[in-house]
Amino acid sequence: MPFPDFILSFPGIEVPFPEDVVHTSAIRSDAGLVAFFSFKKDMILPMHSHGAQWGSVLEGEIEFTIGGVTRTYGPGDSYMIPAGVEHGAKIKAGTRAIDVFEEPDRYRLKPR
Numbered sequence: 001m002p003f004p005d006f007i008l009s010f011p012g013i014e015v016p017f018p019e020d021v022v023h024t025s026a027i028r029s030d031a032g033l034v035a036f037f038s039f040k041k042d043m044i045l046p047m048h049s050h051g052a053q054w055g056s057v058l059e060g061e062i063e064f065t066i067g068g069v070t071r072t073y074g075p076g077d078s079y080m081i082p083a084g085v086e087h088g089a090k091i092k093a094g095t096r097a098i099d100v101f102e103e104p105d106r107y108r109l110k111p112r
Contacts, residue, residue: 001059003036003096010036013107017043026109033106039095047088051103053081060095064088 002008003025010025013035023038039060047065056078063072064079066087073079081087083102101107 003038007036009112011109011111014110015107024107026107028104028109030104033101033104035099035101035107037095037097037099039091039093039097041093043091045089045091047086049084049086050106051101052083053099053101055079055081055097055099058096058098060097061092062095062097063090 007025008023010027012019012024013026013033015022015024021039021041021043023040025036027034057073057075059075061072061074062079063070064087066079066081067085071079
């Protein structure tokens with residue numbers, strides 16, 4: 001099931017991937033950032049690190065490498081990435097996920 005229209009109308013975030021690869025919507029507070037991701041094409045997320053991140057796969061599949069350990073996550077699976085831990089992923093087209101970042105300014109919001 002796709003995200004409802006009211007979520008899709010939230011501001012997007014500035015990610016280093018084009019809109020035809022991933023659609024983003026987000027809610028930001030002083031305490032953190034919640035991002036809704038819909039992946040339209042397969043993509044590789046290069047290894048990187050930042051503050052803590054928690055996420056959950058709603059649909060599709062993400063093969064995450066977190067701190068040198070690789071695991072595949074599917075619908076209903078959640079993952080935790082501690083602050084400063086290097087991670088990257090292979091994400092399949094059709095995947096939808098929600099990620100929560102401890103850094104409110106992890107990504108800049110962009111209006112719709």
